[in-house]
Amino acid sequence: MTTATATAAADRTAPGTLTGAWRAFTLQLALYKHIWHGTVFTSVLLPVLYMVSIGIGVGAYIDPASIGGLTYAEFIAPGLVCSVAVMMLGNDMVFPVFGGYETWGGHYLAQRATPLRPVDILNGHLAYAAVFRPFTNCTIVAIVMAFFGVYHSWWASFAVLAAALVSASLAPWLFFWASSLKNDSNLNMIFRFAVMPISLFSGVFFPASEMPGFLQPLVWLSPLWHGTELARAATADVAPALPPVAHLAYLAALAVTGWFAARHVVQRRLNF
Amino acid sequence: MSVIAYSAARATLRSSGALLNRNWIAMRRAWILVISGAVESLLFLFAFGFGVGALVGDITLPDGTTVSYTAYVAPAILANAAMMAVLAETSINVFAKFKWMKVYDGILNTPLRPWDIALGEVWWALIRGFTYIAAFVVVMGLFGLLDSWWSLLAIPACVFIALAFAGIGLTLATLFRDWPDFDWMNAVVFAMFLFGGTFTPVEAYPAFAQPIVYIMPLYHGIELVRGISLGQLGPMMLVHIAYLMALCVGGMWIAQRRLARALYK
Amino acid sequence: MSYEGFRLTGMPDVNEILVSAADLRKSYGDHEAVRGVDFEIRRGEAFGFLGANGAGKSTTMRMIGCVSQPSAGTLEVFGRDPRTQGAEIRARLGVVPQDNTLDGMLTVFENLVVYAGYFGIKRRAAREKAAELLDFVQLTARSKDQVNELSGGMQRRLAIARSLINDPELVILDEPTTGLDPQARHLVWERLFQLKHRGVSILLTTHYMDEAEQLCDRLVVMDEGRIIASGSPRELIDTHVTKEVVELRFGTAHTAELAALADTLDGVGAQIEPLPDKILVYTDDADDTNAALEIRDIHPTSVLARRATLEDVFLRLTGRALVEDEA
Numbered sequence: 001m002t003t004a005t006a007t008a009a010a011d012r013t014a015p016g017t018l019t020g021a022w023r024a025f026t027l028q029l030a031l032y033k034h035i036w037h038g039t040v041f042t043s044v045l046l047p048v049l050y051m052v053s054i055g056i057g058v059g060a061y062i063d064p065a066s067i068g069g070l071t072y073a074e075f076i077a078p079g080l081v082c083s084v085a086v087m088m089l090g091n092d093m094v095f096p097v098f099g100g101y102e103t104w105g106g107h108y109l110a111q112r113a114t115p116l117r118p119v120d121i122l123n124g125h126l127a128y129a130a131v132f133r134p135f136t137n138c139t140i141v142a143i144v145m146a147f148f149g150v151y152h153s154w155w156a157s158f159a160v161l162a163a164a165l166v167s168a169s170l171a172p173w174l175f176f177w178a179s180s181l182k183n184d185s186n187l188n189m190i191f192r193f194a195v196m197p198i199s200l201f202s203g204v205f206f207p208a209s210e211m212p213g214f215l216q217p218l219v220w221l222s223p224l225w226h227g228t229e230l231a232r233a234a235t236a237d238v239a240p241a242l243p244p245v246a247h248l249a250y251l252a253a254l255a256v257t258g259w260f261a262a263r264h265v266v267q268r269r270l271n272f
Numbered sequence: 273m274s275v276i277a278y279s280a281a282r283a284t285l286r287s288s289g290a291l292l293n294r295n296w297i298a299m300r301r302a303w304i305l306v307i308s309g310a311v312e313s314l315l316f317l318f319a320f321g322f323g324v325g326a327l328v329g330d331i332t333l334p335d336g337t338t339v340s341y342t343a344y345v346a347p348a349i350l351a352n353a354a355m356m357a358v359l360a361e362t363s364i365n366v367f368a369k370f371k372w373m374k375v376y377d378g379i380l381n382t383p384l385r386p387w388d389i390a391l392g393e394v395w396w397a398l399i400r401g402f403t404y405i406a407a408f409v410v411v412m413g414l415f416g417l418l419d420s421w422w423s424l425l426a427i428p429a430c431v432f433i434a435l436a437f438a439g440i441g442l443t444l445a446t447l448f449r450d451w452p453d454f455d456w457m458n459a460v461v462f463a464m465f466l467f468g469g470t471f472t473p474v475e476a477y478p479a480f481a482q483p484i485v486y487i488m489p490l491y492h493g494i495e496l497v498r499g500i501s502l503g504q505l506g507p508m509m510l511v512h513i514a515y516l517m518a519l520c521v522g523g524m525w526i527a528q529r530r531l532a533r534a535l536y537k
Numbered sequence: 538m539s540y541e542g543f544r545l546t547g548m549p550d551v552n553e554i555l556v557s558a559a560d561l562r563k564s565y566g567d568h569e570a571v572r573g574v575d576f577e578i579r580r581g582e583a584f585g586f587l588g589a590n591g592a593g594k595s596t597t598m599r600m601i602g603c604v605s606q607p608s609a610g611t612l613e614v615f616g617r618d619p620r621t622q623g624a625e626i627r628a629r630l631g632v633v634p635q636d637n638t639l640d641g642m643l644t645v646f647e648n649l650v651v652y653a654g655y656f657g658i659k660r661r662a663a664r665e666k667a668a669e670l671l672d673f674v675q676l677t678a679r680s681k682d683q684v685n686e687l688s689g690g691m692q693r694r695l696a697i698a699r700s701l702i703n704d705p706e707l708v709i710l711d712e713p714t715t716g717l718d719p720q721a722r723h724l725v726w727e728r729l730f731q732l733k734h735r736g737v738s739i740l741l742t743t744h745y746m747d748e749a750e751q752l753c754d755r756l757v758v759m760d761e762g763r764i765i766a767s768g769s770p771r772e773l774i775d776t777h778v779t780k781e782v783v784e785l786r787f788g789t790a791h792t793a794e795l796a797a798l799a800d801t802l803d804g805v806g807a808q809i810e811p812l813p814d815k816i817l818v819y820t821d822d823a824d825d826t827n828a829a830l831e832i833r834d835i836h837p838t839s840v841l842a843r844r845a846t847l848e849d850v851f852l853r854l855t856g857r858a859l860v861e862d863e864a
């Protein structure tokens with residue numbers, strides 16, 4: 001047996017915020033290499049299937065007059081691009097976060113034993129789930145949608161930006177929620193009572209104004225609704241419900257407050 | 273002769289009943305999780321039945337009759353609810369108990385046999401499926417989607433769907449190796465939901481796609497439930513029932529064989 | 538202390554054979570895990586299977602427990618054929634598998650009651666029996682806890698309690714104390730003694746020699762799927778090793794160096810056994826051996842003389858394999 005005694009050139013200083021986040025991000029990326037094929041369905045195929053089944057299939061029975069003169073495919077395409085972001089968060093920001101703190105193989109606990117700080121771990125995971133994933137997968141979906149002839153101009157590319165914003169505003173809150181749970185059976189609750197309702201009732205498949213008045217305020221809370229309004233303005237050149245600045249401001253506010261909430265809980269969970 | 277058959281049946285039922293009892297006690301604490309599973313299908317009903325339904329208005333069926341789109345889609349989502357409840361129980365939960373928690377390894381040290389386990393899991397899945405179906409039908413009734421008392425026959429119709437997917441789910445639980453396999457199962461199931469005749473009549477699909485749809489178990493379930501709830505009975509229903517029952521029996525038989533092979537190491 | 542409700546068999550009929558195996562074999566693919574073993578287990582005795590990891594103990598236990606089909610040979614349990622009457626046999630057995638297979642979704646108490654249901658025990662009777670068994674394994678205070686909140690020793694005790702729920706005639710325990718701390722091991726041993734006193738027959742596997750020595754009336758030593766020795770602990774020691782053993786250590790010398798050193802020791806005892814960390818000299822008189830070392834001018838760093846134990850039997854019979862594995 002040979003014993004190699006080369007000294008690894010380990011950095012013995014504490015990493016800065018950017019370096020720390022980058023290192024935590026690379027771990028997420030390494031995990032992604034193993035699981036990406038399992039995510040192809042939700043993040044690429046599913047929106048396309050929705051487009052064919054609902055957009056084209058059901059769309060054949062829908063009178064464009066009822067949705068502001070757009071074809072139904074044009075109506076749902078921008079929403080689908082944004083809802084991919086939400087569905088991906090359902091995979092990336094619920095179980096992986098909860099499992100990160102588990103004594104059996106939790107990767108947060110493993111990272112905690114390195115020079116990374118809790119906030120680095122949070123930033124790394126957010127960089128993966130709210131930046132890397134939307135900019136890759138939503139772009140692919142947005143490009144595939146182009147083949148259905150649903151865009152009016154190059155402005156449509158801004159739909160991806162809207163999707164990334166939705167992701168950034170929701171991701172820290174899901175992180176916060178999943179980090180606060182004690183029991184894994186409650187993880188399903190996040191799907192049933194957050195991810196699913198947000199995906200279905202944010203004006204993606206039908207205008208939010210169809211919904212009963214008393215539910216409207218809930219729709220305004222949904223980041224996906226704000227994102228979809230912005231994305232639809234980009235792809236179909238229709239005026240959003242509010243001035244674009246208002247939609248943007250809401251999403252940004254949600255993202256920032258969410259980050260602080262998430263930082264609070266990750267520091268509590270990883271300092272013991 | 274019949275006395276022997278009776279006592280044999282009673283022995284099997286009592287054994288599978290013991291497993292049912294186990295599942296009941298295990299899930300007592302997580303009942304909210306089980307019940308809230310029904311919520312998912314209701315969300316689909318509200319989004320597509322009512323939300324999109326309002327955009328569509330009425331839909332003209334291939335046979336010329338016109339019904340509201342909501343009434344058209346609701347039975348299909350009901351069929352989907354029955355499928356989802358039973359599949360979740362028999363595939364993922366059985367897989368977890370089988371490969372992960374090793375629950376069956378402990379049970380097989382008792383007089384129970386693999387067949388008792390398969391049967392017990394199917395009973396349990398049916399009970400869970402039934403709660404979803406009942407909740408869904410009540411909501412349909414509240415929103416005026418049930419035309420007559422005959423529409424309540426949709427409930428027993430769903431039992432056939434539940435049985436078929438219990439057989440399929442059990443078989444999958446023994447076939448699957450790891451969790452990613454379930455992602456693919458969910459993908460297939462969701463594709464069936466979108467393309468099994470849920471949202472538009474199959475007759476409107478491109479010709480090449482129609483035979484594929486006819487193979488889908490969910491399609492037969494949807495046609496059965498929709499036919500009953502729209503009051504359009506026909507001989508084809510017997511075909512649907514036969515297909516679903518064949519899946520149930522075949523699936524359970526394969527599953528208990530594979531369970532026996534895997535557990536009796 | 539007295540516990541009610543156990544089967545009182547009176548004086549067990551020690552000649553009744555509960556389990557008999559002849560040329561019993563089990564293969565997985567082309568790997569033969571059990572290669573033709575013969576043994577008989579009688580009512581009322583505590584019978585042990587001793588062997589290293591992978592010797593084939595668990596495989597044999599699973600075949601007796603009727604959850605594994607023998608590949609060849611004959612096996613009878615309670616005079617019945619496991620191939621066709623598995624359920625009937627299992628109804629009279631209690632099994633503590635190597636990995637507990639407790640039901641993680643249930644509480645401690647529910648584990649017992651639900652398990653009783655598998656034997657067709659009525660609810661009321663099951664609850665009474667469960668309470669009594671929890672008392673027996675000293676887990677009453679934890680009865681409402683989730684199984685995975687218990688320590689390893691507690692889980693083991695619960696598995697033992699569970700195996701007793703149907704008043705079994707024979708309890709099979711696969712490595713009952715592996716991984717437990719010393720206190721927990723002693724507690725388990727003490728409970729097994731109690732069971733034996735009540736006339737319950739016990740079949741256990743272990744790789745702890747002291748456990749086998751303490752608990753077993755008769756035992757077999759398994760190695761690579763075969764039985765290489767059998768008898769009572771005393772008989773095994775008398776047959777296979779000398780009365781005393783001298784342990785020699787030579788500083789940091791190990792495996793290969795020790796094997797070389799062992800060659801120079803020829804004749805100082807009846808038998809020389811190099812191990813990875815020391816050399817064992819089997820001898821009828823330790824003083825003679827010490828004198829012989831002195832004469833040859835061999836000076837180990839430490840010399841320890843002691844009585845021979847079952848562990849020495851085991852090392853004698855299988856020890857070389859260990860050394861070769863290490864090399």
Ligand SMILES: Nc1ncnc2c1ncn2[C@@H]1O[C@H](COP(=O)(O)OP(=O)(O)O)[C@@H](O)[C@H]1O
Binds near residue numbers: 568589591594597
């Ligand atoms: N289910 C199985 N499939 C394949 N090989 C097995 C299986 N169970 C045991 N073996 C093999 O059989 C041999 C004996 O194993 P086992 O009976 O568990 O030994 P022990 O209990 O004495 O440690 C080992 O080599 C093991 O790898």
Ligand SMILES: [Mg+2]
Binds near residue numbers: 635712
């Ligand atoms: Mg073993």
